[in-house]
Amino acid sequence: MNHPNIFRTIVTSTWFLAIIPAILFTVFLHPDNSRYNLNIEHTKKNFGQFEYPDLNGDSISEIVYTGKGLPYYFLSIFDLNMHVYDQWNFYDSLSADISHFFIGNYDHDKFKEIYIFTFKQDSLFLNVNEILDPNGLKINREFIIRIGFIGGKAATWLRPAGFFDTDGDGKDELYFIISPHYRSAPRGIVWVNLDTKKKEDGPQVANMILFPEMKDVDGDNRPEIFGTMSASGNYRANVPYSDSSTWLMVYDDKLRFKFPPVEFRGFGNGLFVSSFKNDKENGYVVVHQVGGADTTVIEERVMIYDTAGKLLRYRLLSDLGLSKIGNTLTIENKKEARIYLFGNNFVVLNTNLDLIRSIPDPFLSIPVSFRYDINNDGEDELILYSFDDKKIIVYSVELKKLAEKYLETPENEWRFSDFYSKAHVRRVFMNSGSMGYFFNLKENKYFFLGYSYYPGIYLLFFIFIFLIKRITTIQIEQRESLKRKLVTLQLQSIKGQLDPHFTFNTLNSISSLIYLEDRQKAYDYMNKFTQLLRTMLNDAERVYRSLSEELQFVNTYLELEKLRFGDKFNYVIETGPGVTNKEQVPKLVLQTFAENSIKHGILPREGGGLLKIIIERKDDYLKIVIEDNGVGMAATSGKSTGTGKGLKLAGEFYDTLNQINKKPIDYAIVNLVDSNGHSTGTRVEVYVPLDAGISST
Numbered sequence: 248m249n250h251p252n253i254f255r256t257i258v259t260s261t262w263f264l265a266i267i268p269a270i271l272f273t274v275f276l277h278p279d280n281s282r283y284n285l286n287i288e289h290t291k292k293n294f295g296q297f298e299y300p301d302l303n304g305d306s307i308s309e310i311v312y313t314g315k316g317l318p319y320y321f322l323s324i325f326d327l328n329m330h331v332y333d334q335w336n337f338y339d340s341l342s343a344d345i346s347h348f349f350i351g352n353y354d355h356d357k358f359k360e361i362y363i364f365t366f367k368q369d370s371l372f373l374n375v376n377e378i379l380d381p382n383g384l385k386i387n388r389e390f391i392i393r394i395g396f397i398g399g400k401a402a403t404w405l406r407p408a409g410f411f412d413t414d415g416d417g418k419d420e421l422y423f424i425i426s427p428h429y430r431s432a433p434r435g436i437v438w439v440n441l442d443t444k445k446k447e448d449g450p451q452v453a454n455m456i457l458f459p460e461m462k463d464v465d466g467d468n469r470p471e472i473f474g475t476m477s478a479s480g481n482y483r484a485n486v487p488y489s490d491s492s493t494w495l496m497v498y499d500d501k502l503r504f505k506f507p508p509v510e511f512r513g514f515g516n517g518l519f520v521s522s523f524k525n526d527k528e529n530g531y532v533v534v535h536q537v538g539g540a541d542t543t544v545i546e547e548r549v550m551i552y553d554t555a556g557k558l559l560r561y562r563l564l565s566d567l568g569l570s571k572i573g574n575t576l577t578i579e580n581k582k583e584a585r586i587y588l589f590g591n592n593f594v595v596l597n598t599n600l601d602l603i604r605s606i607p608d609p610f611l612s613i614p615v616s617f618r619y620d621i622n623n624d625g626e627d628e629l630i631l632y633s634f635d636d637k638k639i640i641v642y643s644v645e646l647k648k649l650a651e652k653y654l655e656t657p658e659n660e661w662r663f664s665d666f667y668s669k670a671h672v673r674r675v676f677m678n679s680g681s682m683g684y685f686f687n688l689k690e691n692k693y694f695f696l697g698y699s700y701y702p703g704i705y706l707l708f709f710i711f712i713f714l715i716k717r718i719t720t721i722q723i724e725q726r727e728s729l730k731r732k733l734v735t736l737q738l739q740s741i742k743g744q745l746d747p748h749f750t751f752n753t754l755n756s757i758s759s760l761i762y763l764e765d766r767q768k769a770y771d772y773m774n775k776f777t778q779l780l781r782t783m784l785n786d787a788e789r790v791y792r793s794l795s796e797e798l799q800f801v802n803t804y805l806e807l808e809k810l811r812f813g814d815k816f817n818y819v820i821e822t823g824p825g826v827t828n829k830e831q832v833p834k835l836v837l838q839t840f841a842e843n844s845i846k847h848g849i850l851p852r853e854g855g856g857l858l859k860i861i862i863e864r865k866d867d868y869l870k871i872v873i874e875d876n877g878v879g880m881a882a883t884s885g886k887s888t889g890t891g892k893g894l895k896l897a898g899e900f901y902d903t904l905n906q907i908n909k910k911p912i913d914y915a916i917v918n919l920v921d922s923n924g925h926s927t928g929t930r931v932e933v934y935v936p937l938d939a940g941i942s943s944t
Contacts, residue, residue, distance in 0.1 A: 261713045268708050283622065284691050285641055285650035290683040295341070297683050299666040299676050300350045303379045304357030306671045311361065313341060313348060322348065322363065324378055327669055333378055339365035339388065345405045347662070353410055353419040353441050358383050362421065364405060369396035371403070371425075375441060389444055392437065395427030402428035408436065409461030411470050413500040418442060422472060422500075426455045429481050436472060436502055449502030453482040453490040464497075464522040464529055465554040471505055472498040473520050473531065478539075480514040493518050495533055495552070506556030515539030521577035523584035523598050529554055532586050532598070534564075534575045547572065549586065551598060562600040568592050573613030578627060578644055585644065587629065589616050595646055604646050610636045619663040621675045622649075622688040634659055641688060650688060657682055757810075772810050779803050794862065794869070795828035801837040801860070808845055816849040816856050823863035830869050832935050833901070833912065840873040840931045848877025848929050856928075864937075867910070871933040879918050879926030910936035 257263055290297075295315075299308035302324070309332065310325040320341045324332040341363070348363040358380035365372045371391045377383025395402035404426040410419035420438040427434060436449040436456070459474040478493040488494050488508055493516045495509040511518065515538040522531055531552045537544060547569075550561040564572060572590035579585075585603065586596040590613060595603040608614075610633035617630040621641065628649065629642040634656075641649045657680035666676040666685065675686040757776065761769045782800050798820060805818050818841075822828065837860060849856035861872040905911040914933040921927050 261709060261716060266705070282691055283641070283649040283688050285639075285652045286687040286689075287639075287652055287654060288685040288687070290685070295343075296347050296662075297678055298348075298350075298662070298664050300359060300361075300664065301667055302350075302359045302361070304359075306667050307669055308665075308667045309379075311348070313346075313363075315341075320365070322361065322376075324361075335361075335374075335376055335378065337363075337365050337374065339367045339372055340401070341365060342401045342403075345371070345394075345401055345403055349407050351407075351410050351419075351421065353384070353421065354417075355419075356380075360384055362407070364391075366394060366396075366401050366403075369393050371405075373421075373439060384441060386441065386444075389439075391439065391446065392425065392448075394425065395429065397429065404428070404455070404457070406457075406459055408459035408472050408474075409470065411461065411500050413438065413469075414440065416440075416442070422459075422461060424456045424459045424472075424474070426457070434482070434486075436498055438500075438502065447502055449498055450504070451486055452488040452494070452496070453486040454488045454492075454494045454496065454508075455479060455490060456496070460521070462522050464524070464531070465505075466524075466529060469500050471522070471554075472500075472502075473522070475520060476518040478511075478514055478516050492516075493535075495520065495531075495556070497531070497556070505554070509552075509556060509558075511535055511545065513537065513539050513541050513544035515541075516544060519575040521575065523577050523586075524579055525583050525598055528559075528598070530559065530598075532575070532577045532584075534572065534588065536572055549575075549588065549596065549600060551600065560600055562596075564588070564590075567594050567596075567602065568605060569594060571613060574616040576616055576618055576629070578618060580626070580644065587616070587646075589614060589631065593631075593642075593646060606646060609640060610638065612636065614640075615659055615661075617661055617663065619675060621663075621686045622690075623673055628688070632656075632661075654684075656680070656684075772807065775803050775806055779807065789834055791831040792834055793828065794826070794830045794832050797832050797834070797837055798828065798862075801841055804838055805841065805858070812845075812850065814855055816845060816858060818858040818860070820860045821862070823861070825864040826862055826869070830935075830937060832869065832871070836871060836933055836935065837873065840933070844873060844875040844877065844929060844931075848875040848879065850877075852877045865934070867937050869935045869937060871935065872930060873933075874919075874928060874930040876919075876928040879920075879929055908936065909938065912936065 295313035297310075297312040300311060301307065302309045302311075308327065310327065310329070311322065313320065313322050315321075316336070319336040319338060321337065322335040324334070326332065345364050345366060348361055350359050351362055352359045358377050360375050360377045360383070363374050365374055365388070371394045372388040373386060373391050374388065375384055375386040377385065394405075406424055408422040408424055410421060412419045414420065418441065420440050422436065422438045424436045425434065434453060434455055435451050436459075437446060439446050455477045456473075457475045457477055459472060461470045461472050463469060464471045473496065476493050476496065478490050480491050482490045488496070488510075491514050493511040493513070495511070495518060497505040499505050517536045517538060519534040519536065520531055523529070531554075533550045533552055535545065535548050535550065537547050547564040548561045549564065549567075551559045553559055564570075567588070569588060569590045569592055572588055574589045576587040576589075577584055578587065584598050586598070586600075588594040588596070589608075591608050592605050593608060594605045597603060610631070612633050612635040614631040614633040614636075617632075618627040619630060620627050621630070622628065626644065629644065629646070630639065631642065632639045632654070637653060637655045638651065639654045640651045643649055660679070662678045664676050664678070666674040668674065677684045677686060754776075757769050757772050779800070782796075782803075802820065809816075809818075841858060841860065844858055849858060856876045859872070859874045861874070863870045863872075901912045901914065912933070912935055914931065917930045917932065918926060919928040919930055
């Protein structure tokens, strides 16, 4: 068995050649074959916060936005037809940190209230408006607390925690956390009775709660309040729970600690705190993140605490392949709660801290994470976004990628809310700074067709390569056919040149010279004759030769013809300016027409004649003229004893060459006449391109 031949057969086969480009095309131009399609519609705004809440319970959104007028800040409410309901003006200032409005329903009726905090210097005011209910709750400039005010600017972080009826009057109290910057004022948590304006403060602390969450964790039908904690190290006043450490703090609805705060020493560190419930236990997921340079603090870890603040178990982040972490989420489903850690890897754990899944971070930088039901299936999706990559990726809770999209937003804080159209169709709206976005995640109906992409690409390349090979084969076959035809024509032309009459007559002429004892002349002519034969045989395989070789050949031929016919004809060969004699011309371009002129034009003429060969350069062509003053074509019509094979062979020869050449060879035979219409000879004009485009051999 010839293994090299088998290998050559395989690697040159069409099916094998199609594999290579198909693989490269798939790797570098991989199709977006997502199970879902994520459409993001941009809505640019020229004002502040913008949302679409349903304020009157009719399942149709209203339009609410804030802005700065002259001289007051305002909040406007419109229906979806942009018909204004009302405009709410504020005599105090708004701040992005303090005054993002939010929606609530403290009295549990069909009308919702709009809540917004304003400030004047270091005084914080609460404003509430049940704007679509004429008899609804309205609160303007209710003083709440002193806030941080530094350098003429409000220096306070405020976030709502939620609503709960803690005093049992049937209406909810509003809970919020307040964290002044630096040590401008104490930090803590507050609730307000919206009817009586009664206010309760929790214990003053130096530690900061950044993103509060309010949820019944221990199952007593009363909520706990907790959230992400930070040790900023900028509050050194004599206040409990210094922010030189991070503290795990959980409040009840009376703003008391559920258990003594748990200290995690170290400046610049943080705690991500979330809750969980499963069939066996309830508690808190706590992720400790090291942000400072102090190496004596505990290693970064994920921990499980019970509702009484007891550490149940932990696992080092380094054991999970995490060298850095940006955010965490905890999601409860019907089976179990899952913990999501987003860092240099995306990690999923159960509450036993067993690893469920881990995938590499697909971003160049640690992303921010959100959770929201954006495909309206009743379950939240995981939304990851990198501000460096300007890319958003949506995952399922199983951490399977659903969709990916380019997106550039002005701020890293996103606020998701529901939008309901006039047809009661739900859409997801996201607000980020001066931009708003509608998210629409739908299942790709043509997802399974994507599996046909790979065999389809291979099939296309297979067909393409097959056609290329087939076209190449046809071209080769045509080229070989032309070559065979050229060889045949060359052999026929050689046979025509070695015409027996010409050969025998030439030999008879030489014999006559020998008989007349003119040995030197006989020798010269014999030498010319053998030179002619040698040239014809040596050039048998050539298609083109130089003009000088062609002129030498035709000159030898004409001298031999002169030997036969003596003064019966004369000839002249002239070359014009610019002709180098190195130009490539088809073989026998002169001899065939010269022979025809002598035989059919000059010899029948009484008194002999003249044959002229004139070669000139015309632009990109060589113009060859063979002209005689013989009897002309009209006189020889029907009288010639020749077969005309020479001219026929020349025509076929040029036609065949023109199928190969870049530029065609053209020729014409003209009957010359005088002013009386009498024939005065024949002229043949041959135009040979100087760049024929093929080899001379």
